[in-house]
Amino acid sequence: MAFDHLLFLGALLFCIGLFVVVTRKNAIMVLIGIELMLNAANINLIAFSSFDPNALQGQIFSLFIITVAAAEAAVGLSIVVKVYKYFQTADLDKINELKG
Amino acid sequence: MIELQDIILPKGDPMIYWMIALLAIPFFSFLTSQKIGSKAPQWATFLLGLNTLLAIYLTATHWNSAALTMRGHWFKVGESQITYSFLLDRLTLIMSVIVNFISLLVHLFSQEYMRKDKAKPRYYAFLGLFTFSMMGIVLFNDLLFIFIFWELVGLSSYLLIGFWFEKKSASIAANKAFIMNRIGDIGFITGLMIFYTQFQSFDLEVIKSLMIDSEIKDGNWVAQFTNNGQVIINTLDGRWLSAAGIALFCGAVGKSAQFPLQVWLPDAMEGPTPVSALIHAATMVAAGVYLLARVFVILDAQALEVVAIVGAITAFMAAIAALSQFDIKKVLAYSTISQLGYMVMAMGIGAYTSGLFHLVTHAFFKAGLFLSAGIIIHQLHKLESKDVMFNAQDMRVMGGLRKHMPKTFFCFLIFALALAGLPGFSGFLSKDAILLDLAVWADIKGGGFYIPEVLAFGTVLFTSFYTLRMILLIFFGNFRLPVIMQKNELSNELKDGNWIMMAPVIILAALSLGPVFGLTLNPEHSWFVEAMPTPIYLVPAVYAAKSLVDVSPETFEALHGLVNAVSIGLALIGIVIGYLAYKPNAKLEQEFVERREPRGFFGQVSFYHWYQDALYTKAILKFVMLKAQALSWFDKHVIDGFVDGFAKSQVIFAHLMKWFDRYFVDGLVHLTVFTGGRIGQLTRSIQSGNVQAYILTSFVFLILLMLYLVF
Numbered sequence: 001m002a003f004d005h006l007l008f009l010g011a012l013l014f015c016i017g018l019f020v021v022v023t024r025k026n027a028i029m030v031l032i033g034i035e036l037m038l039n040a041a042n043i044n045l046i047a048f049s050s051f052d053p054n055a056l057q058g059q060i061f062s063l064f065i066i067t068v069a070a071a072e073a074a075v076g077l078s079i080v081v082k083v084y085k086y087f088q089t090a091d092l093d094k095i096n097e098l099k100g
Numbered sequence: 101m102i103e104l105q106d107i108i109l110p111k112g113d114p115m116i117y118w119m120i121a122l123l124a125i126p127f128f129s130f131l132t133s134q135k136i137g138s139k140a141p142q143w144a145t146f147l148l149g150l151n152t153l154l155a156i157y158l159t160a161t162h163w164n165s166a167a168l169t170m171r172g173h174w175f176k177v178g179e180s181q182i183t184y185s186f187l188l189d190r191l192t193l194i195m196s197v198i199v200n201f202i203s204l205l206v207h208l209f210s211q212e213y214m215r216k217d218k219a220k221p222r223y224y225a226f227l228g229l230f231t232f233s234m235m236g237i238v239l240f241n242d243l244l245f246i247f248i249f250w251e252l253v254g255l256s257s258y259l260l261i262g263f264w265f266e267k268k269s270a271s272i273a274a275n276k277a278f279i280m281n282r283i284g285d286i287g288f289i290t291g292l293m294i295f296y297t298q299f300q301s302f303d304l305e306v307i308k309s310l311m312i313d314s315e316i317k318d319g320n321w322v323a324q325f326t327n328n329g330q331v332i333i334n335t336l337d338g339r340w341l342s343a344a345g346i347a348l349f350c351g352a353v354g355k356s357a358q359f360p361l362q363v364w365l366p367d368a369m370e371g372p373t374p375v376s377a378l379i380h381a382a383t384m385v386a387a388g389v390y391l392l393a394r395v396f397v398i399l400d401a402q403a404l405e406v407v408a409i410v411g412a413i414t415a416f417m418a419a420i421a422a423l424s425q426f427d428i429k430k431v432l433a434y435s436t437i438s439q440l441g442y443m444v445m446a447m448g449i450g451a452y453t454s455g456l457f458h459l460v461t462h463a464f465f466k467a468g469l470f471l472s473a474g475i476i477i478h479q480l481h482k483l484e485s486k487d488v489m490f491n492a493q494d495m496r497v498m499g500g501l502r503k504h505m506p507k508t509f510f511c512f513l514i515f516a517l518a519l520a521g522l523p524g525f526s527g528f529l530s531k532d533a534i535l536l537d538l539a540v541w542a543d544i545k546g547g548g549f550y551i552p553e554v555l556a557f558g559t560v561l562f563t564s565f566y567t568l569r570m571i572l573l574i575f576f577g578n579f580r581l582p583v584i585m586q587k588n589e590l591s592n593e594l595k596d597g598n599w600i601m602m603a604p605v606i607i608l609a610a611l612s613l614g615p616v617f618g619l620t621l622n623p624e625h626s627w628f629v630e631a632m633p634t635p636i637y638l639v640p641a642v643y644a645a646k647s648l649v650d651v652s653p654e655t656f657e658a659l660h661g662l663v664n665a666v667s668i669g670l671a672l673i674g675i676v677i678g679y680l681a682y683k684p685n686a687k688l689e690q691e692f693v694e695r696r697e698p699r700g701f702f703g704q705v706s707f708y709h710w711y712q713d714a715l716y717t718k719a720i721l722k723f724v725m726l727k728a729q730a731l732s733w734f735d736k737h738v739i740d741g742f743v744d745g746f747a748k749s750q751v752i753f754a755h756l757m758k759w760f761d762r763y764f765v766d767g768l769v770h771l772t773v774f775t776g777g778r779i780g781q782l783t784r785s786i787q788s789g790n791v792q793a794y795i796l797t798s799f800v801f802l803i804l805l806m807l808y809l810v811f
Contacts, residue, residue: 018799021792021795022792022795022796023792030791030792092790092791092792093790095789095791096788096789096790097789098787098789099787099788099789099790
């Protein structure tokens with residue numbers, strides 16, 4: 001029942017990621033949570049690619065995601081650096097300039 | 101049938117430029133004198149001299165030519181064409197000469213008389229306006245224009261009588277003259293309206309032509325003519341014909357100071373003395389008589405009777421009033437009213453020529469009397485100083501001036517004798533002419549119409565009496581001023597006027613001599629009477645008065661000797677009584693000096709001019725003032741109350757509106773704003789700025805969406 005386990009692992013990882021994203025105060029921790037959630041999605045894609053053994057489209061797609069995630073991490077981190085420079089903090093609770 | 105438009109066709113003539121020049125020069129003087137300033141006296145006198153020369157030249161060249169009319173169209177209202185027209189006939193010519201000549205002499209005299217007055221430019225400007233207005237009345241042959249200039253004469257007399265307006269009495273006198281004239285003018289304008297209603301034109305030529313053509317049918321006055329080809333039949337009750345004449349006469353009553361409006365004239369003495377000379381001789385008061393002469397032919401029998409009776413009453417009343425005055429100018433003023441009464445009466449009895457003749461002779465000797473009185477007043481004023489204060493017009497401070505001012509005395513004597521109507525002087529001729537015509541008229545009319553004759557002859561007696569009284573009090577006896585002031589040196593300081601003042605007086609004295617108007621004692625042979633025949637009446641025969649022209653010369657001849665004898669006799673009696681009463685050291689002369697006002701009923705009636713002023717004050721003025729007060733009360737309480745109440749209700753309404761505005765309209769606006777705000781607050785609370793909350797919410801909703809999609 002490797003397939004089911006994979007799905008559970010993905011779901012667990014996603015939940016952990018979501019939990020990290022929602023609860024951590026530091027922007028870098030939130031970024032890390034997002035990485036976790038992306039990887040959870042990758043696990044799901046890989047799990048479902050077992051239904052397509054010839055093309056393996058899921059695995060290819062997850063490779064794309066890893067690439068995009070890397071780029072995203074770079075952009076995200078640089079934004080965080082800028083934000084930190086501007087606000088002198090990376091605490092998301094304190095960066096609420098957009099409050100209506 | 102007469103076509104109205106044919107009569108009023110425009111008629112050009114080069115002479116019109118001369119007419120306009122006659123009007124324009126005094127008006128130019130009026131416009132420029134004020135600007136010129138210190139040289140105004142010479143400038144204005146020069147202009148008037150020019151105008152006088154112009155008038156004399158016109159008279160010389162046109163005396164024997166036929167009457168000339170010049171006419172132009174002014175404006176048109178609907179079908180009625182308003183025109184202006186000049187008439188150049190002998191009456192116009194002789195009046196222009198007299199008006200300009202007297203005005204010139206007054207200008208000349210004023211050079212000295214007003215020398216010290218600061219407002220000289222204004223004075224000369226007004227004199228110019230006065231002459232201009234009078235020339236307008238003289239030259240125009242159109243009732244509308246005569247009325248316009250008539251009002252201008254009223255205005256300029258107001259300005260000149262009130263020339264020293266800082267004096268309260270002068271400004272009151274000016275107002276009085278103005279208001280009295282306005283009362284007369286109501287009559288004048290009524291006359292204009294009646295004639296316009298009947299003949300649809302103000303042009304005197306139209307009125308005269310249509311008057312001949314109009315007729316009396318069943319007691320109605322019917323005028324039939326065509327206007328632009330359209331037949332017009334105007335019918336009025338016949339009495340309107342008399343009413344129109346009487347209404348026009350009302351204007352003359354105001355201007356020529358006739359009973360009952362004559363009270364303004366004695367008060368008009370508040371003006372400078374040369375102005376009095378101008379008003380009393382050539383302008384203003386002459387205007388009324390001149391108007392009567394112009395409309396003479398369209399007056400009907402009843403109107404003429406009214407004119408005659410009013411004239412006779414005025415002549416008599418004023419002669420009585422002149423008997424006991426203290427003020428030299430008041431005596432002259434009443435004598436003017438009296439002589440004007442003669443002129444008006446002459447017009448009323450149909451003695452057109454005699455009336456105008458008296459107007460001319462009177463113009464010269466009355467201007468002379470005023471100017472010589474002006475010299476006396478002016479010279480007496482020079483004696484005034486800080487400790488010598490007196491009224492320089494009061495005859496009580498004069499006396500014995502013959503020795504101090506022989507030239508003035510001599511001239512004054514000539515004027516006075518002309519006024520008294522003694523043979524050899526101009527006044528005799530004209531007065532004799534009037535009295536003769538009056539005697540013939542009374543004989544024709546009979547009955548109660550002898551009363552004017554009695555009044556007129558009585559006036560002759562009184563005239564000579566007050567004239568002699570005036571001469572005796574001013575020139576004979578002792579100079580009373582030094583006695584009153586107890587300063588003997590004053591009597592040495594009094595001298596004759598200088599030549600600027602004497603020259604006009606001497607010229608007028610020469611013109612007041614009888615031979616100027618003909619070397620004869622019979623006015624019939626005077627060149628003036630021969631030059632100005634009495635016109636015949638143009639009113640419909642039923643209403644026309646019996647013309648004196650139709651009376652045979654024998655009737656006149658038969659009465660002439662008697663009238664002459666009676667008038668000379670009465671004048672001499674008056675002189676004798678006057679001499680006995682007021683000769684130096686006589687009882688009356690002594691009493692006169694001491695009293696503040698004459699005693700006795702007769703003296704009081706005379707001094708207060710039949711209490712006419714008091715009557716007006718008590719009966720009319722009081723009534724008018726009461727009415728004014730009542731109106732003022734009504735205005736203050738009813739009209740103002742209404743306005744105030746209205747304003748108050750407005751304020752209350754405004755307060756209500758304010759409450760409604762504040763609580764209702766504003767409440768609605770506030771409610772909208774409040775709701776908007778609340779909704780805004782509600783929605784902005786979602787925008788917490790917390791990124792993690794957004795993410796969480798997104799997921800929650802995503803999950804909810806998926807749950808919704810799945811189940």
